[in-house]
Amino acid sequence: EPEVTQTPSHQVTQMGQEVILRCVPISNHLYFYWYRQILGQKVEFLVSFYNNEISEKSEIFDDQFSVERPDGSNFTLKIRSTKLEDSAMYFCASSMRGLYNSPLHFGNGTRLTVT
Amino acid sequence: KNEVEQSPQNLTAQEGEFITINCSYSVGISALHWLQQHPGGGIVSLFMLSSGKKKHGRLIATINIQEKHSSLHITASHPRDSAVYICAVVTGGSQGNLIFGKGTKLSVKP
Numbered sequence: 001e002p003e004v005t006q007t008p009s010h011q012v013t014q015m016g017q018e019v020i021l022r023c024v025p026i027s028n029h030l031y032f033y034w035y036r037q038i039l040g041q042k043v044e045f046l047v048s049f050y051n052n053e054i055s056e057k058s059e060i061f062d063d064q065f066s067v068e069r070p071d072g073s074n075f076t077l078k079i080r081s082t083k084l085e086d087s088a089m090y091f092c093a094s095s096m097r098g099l100y101n102s103p104l105h106f107g108n109g110t111r112l113t114v115t
Numbered sequence: 116k117n118e119v120e121q122s123p124q125n126l127t128a129q130e131g132e133f134i135t136i137n138c139s140y141s142v143g144i145s146a147l148h149w150l151q152q153h154p155g156g157g158i159v160s161l162f163m164l165s166s167g168k169k170k171h172g173r174l175i176a177t178i179n180i181q182e183k184h185s186s187l188h189i190t191a192s193h194p195r196d197s198a199v200y201i202c203a204v205v206t207g208g209s210q211g212n213l214i215f216g217k218g219t220k221l222s223v224k225p
Binding site: 031033035037041042043044045048050055056058089091093098099100101102103104105106108109111 | 146207
């Protein structure tokens with residue numbers, strides 16, 4: 001069964017550094033998402049992406065965050081200048097027909113640790 | 116105020132028991148997702164529903180849009196069902212976004 005893959009599984013970085021989290025969604029899916037989960041807390045929506053542009057974003061997704069689909073297969077989340085509070089598990093997800101009409105497929109997540 | 120409330124927060128059951136996890140929400144929604152988060156952290160979609168009832172194996176999900184309530188039932192529970200079960204509602208926007216509940220941690224003892 002096709003799956004969403006995320007790399008790396010664990011990223012350690014120093015405060016102020018830039019990180020890029022990578023995701024390969026399922027190939028025939030059209031809708032892409034990033035979520036994060038701070039340890040011990042609930043999952044939070046960051047951003048959704050459709051038709052090569054951001055369709056929705058949360059208050060968390062401020063100017064230090066950006067997303068890109070550079071080559072038709074990868075979907076990346078960039079954090080420009082990491083802060084301690086960015087430490088979390090970041091999940092990428094994709095769906096074929098959007099949240100109203102189809103299930104979400106999640107990657108296994110990237111655990112980001114900012115020191 | 117949490118827009119999505121799940122109950123109970125923690126649940127311990129004996130193998131074979133019938134389990135119910137509840138989700139109530141305060142916002143208008145178009146659809147609701149039930150997710151399972153494994154101990155290792157990975158998340159799997161169980162159901163997406165906007166009305167009525169869906170069944171998959173030993174799992175049943177129901178939703179009552181008027182009452183703003185959904186339930187997830189597990190029949191003949193098994194230790195491998197031990198996980199966190201998360202309710203997430205789809206709200207707002209042309210593409211919608213998900214608002215997640217805090218999850219219900221289920222532990223099934225043999």
